[in-house]
Amino acid sequence: MKKNIGFLIFGAILGLVALSFIQGYLINNTYELEKKAFVQETKRKIFRFDDNVAAFDSIYDVVGSFVVDQMIDYKLNRLKKSALLDSINIVQESVNAKYISLCQETFEKQNLSFPIKFQKRLKSIIILDSIKNDTLIFNPTKAETLFLLGETFDLKNAYGINNSQTTTDIERTYEENGLQKAINLEFQIVIQDYFDIEGWETEVLKRMSGILALSVLIFALVLGLLYYSIKSLISQKKIADVKTDFINNITHELKTPLATLGLSTKMLRKGSDKPELINATVNTIERQTVRLQKLIDQVLDNSLGYHEIQLNKENVDISNYLNTVLDDFELSIKDNSVVLNRHINTDNHKILLDKFYVTTAIFNILENAIKYNSGDVVIDFKADFTDNLIILISDNGIGIPNKHHSQIFEKFYRAGNKEVHDVKGLGLGLYYTSQIIKAHGGEITVENSIQGAAFKIKIPFKA
Numbered sequence: 229m230k231k232n233i234g235f236l237i238f239g240a241i242l243g244l245v246a247l248s249f250i251q252g253y254l255i256n257n258t259y260e261l262e263k264k265a266f267v268q269e270t271k272r273k274i275f276r277f278d279d280n281v282a283a284f285d286s287i288y289d290v291v292g293s294f295v296v297d298q299m300i301d302y303k304l305n306r307l308k309k310s311a312l313l314d315s316i317n318i319v320q321e322s323v324n325a326k327y328i329s330l331c332q333e334t335f336e337k338q339n340l341s342f343p344i345k346f347q348k349r350l351k352s353i354i355i356l357d358s359i360k361n362d363t364l365i366f367n368p369t370k371a372e373t374l375f376l377l378g379e380t381f382d383l384k385n386a387y388g389i390n391n392s393q394t395t396t397d398i399e400r401t402y403e404e405n406g407l408q409k410a411i412n413l414e415f416q417i418v419i420q421d422y423f424d425i426e427g428w429e430t431e432v433l434k435r436m437s438g439i440l441a442l443s444v445l446i447f448a449l450v451l452g453l454l455y456y457s458i459k460s461l462i463s464q465k466k467i468a469d470v471k472t473d474f475i476n477n478i479t480h481e482l483k484t485p486l487a488t489l490g491l492s493t494k495m496l497r498k499g500s501d502k503p504e505l506i507n508a509t510v511n512t513i514e515r516q517t518v519r520l521q522k523l524i525d526q527v528l529d530n531s532l533g534y535h536e537i538q539l540n541k542e543n544v545d546i547s548n549y550l551n552t553v554l555d556d557f558e559l560s561i562k563d564n565s566v567v568l569n570r571h572i573n574t575d576n577h578k579i580l581l582d583k584f585y586v587t588t589a590i591f592n593i594l595e596n597a598i599k600y601n602s603g604d605v606v607i608d609f610k611a612d613f614t615d616n617l618i619i620l621i622s623d624n625g626i627g628i629p630n631k632h633h634s635q636i637f638e639k640f641y642r643a644g645n646k647e648v649h650d651v652k653g654l655g656l657g658l659y660y661t662s663q664i665i666k667a668h669g670g671e672i673t674v675e676n677s678i679q680g681a682a683f684k685i686k687i688p689f690k691a
């Protein structure tokens with residue numbers, strides 16, 4: 229059964245992990261799709277530059293004619309390639325601020341709910357010489373494109389759009405040695421636009437918030453149901469185990485008196501002319517009947533819950549009361565090897581409690597200290613009074629392993645170690661004790677101790 233539950237839990241957890249992976253995979257796919265759709269939509273929106281076409285064109289004209297001039301100077305050997313590229317900075321500085329504000333103005337018109345940056349980069353310039361080979365002025369690898377206009381940003385997360393290639397053929401005149409000469413310039417220029425959306429992840433996640441919330445909710449629900457099912461499965465199993473133990477224990481307890489009763493009945497049936505023998509048999513029957521009655525009473529009484537216990541409280545002097553309880557206990561044990569140390573520091577304080585029940589509770593703990601001994605028994609009984617009555621009872625017996633502490637006050641619960649198995653019991657004493665203390669508004673706890681077991685009882689002053 230234990231193995232089955234283990235497998236079941238393992239299977240359920242495995243299923244949940246698999247489900248989480250599938251869900252994660254689907255969410256990731258949705259995220260990628262949403263991201264794609266968002267980028268496409270943004271692309272479409274920011275390309276509606278129609279309103280500002282003239283303003284943009286005038287900037288492009290300034291830059292274009294400057295670059296053409298530089299290329300002509302290059303073709304006339306008046307400028308080097310590197311100087312040509314460096315000179316682009318000059319025109320850039322003069323128009324870039326205007327270009328950026330124009331871009332932002334255009335984006336604002338689209339009512340975008342997120343900030344966006346735009347940039348133009350030069351991919352290549354090639355002078356197409358008809359006679360010689362074409363001259364590559366600038367034709368770098370993808371990563372080394374040249375910043376032309378717009379705002380600066382890291383290209384790693386940016387989106388490249390609108391790769392435009394233009395081929396132009398221009399006739400220009402220039403002066404040389406006082407003469408006007410004509411020059412022809414045919415070139416190809418490739419420009420790439422990039423845009424960068426700040427916080428696009430948040431924007432995409434915002435769009436997915438519905439599906440995300442729903443999947444988190446479903447996942448939490450499945451997790452909660454699974455947790456609840458496993459928890460109740462374990463507790464059902466625990467209850468079943470505890471009940472089986474209880475039935476075994478009580479059967480064991482009933483067997484001896486029943487066997488004796490059976491034997492006695494047989495003897496009586498056979499008949500005897502010896503009155504002493506009849507008398508002794510009747511006495512045995514009586515003793516065993518009382519024993520059976522006591523056993524039944526114990527099960528019935530000790531099974532009461534705290535709300536079923538009818539308290540009959542009285543104001544008692546704590547010190548007197550506890551000393552009387554301990555005196556009675558010492559009288560009830562016929563074993564001289566039990567040492568009971570008393571440290572009762574409650575002065576003349578009084579408290580409201582039901583003497584009968586609290587005595588039963590204290591007796592249960594003291595009797596257990598003897599039952600679960602590991603040789604000579606030494607019990608320390610301490611009582612203090614601050615705002616509450618605090619009683620600490622510790623022994624030097626077999627002790628209670630920490631893993632049982634949380635269950636030790638449950639009905640029928642017995643720590644399952646071998647030493648406990650050898651001691652008779654129904655697992656009701658501590659349950660009943662805890663219910664009595666609870667009925668007084670107090671609490672009982674089992675304390676960690678290096679040797680033996682220790683119990684702490686707290687009963688509030690105004691119980």
Ligand code: ADP
Pocket residue numbers: 592596597598599600623625626627628636641642643644648652653654655656657658659680681
């Ligand atoms: P029972 O003694 O009939 O089993 P109790 O409710 O009195 O039932 O105790 C429950 C369990 O707590 C015991 O079976 C035992 O395992 C453990 N226990 C209680 N008192 C002690 C103690 N003083 N020392 C060691 N174990 C204890």
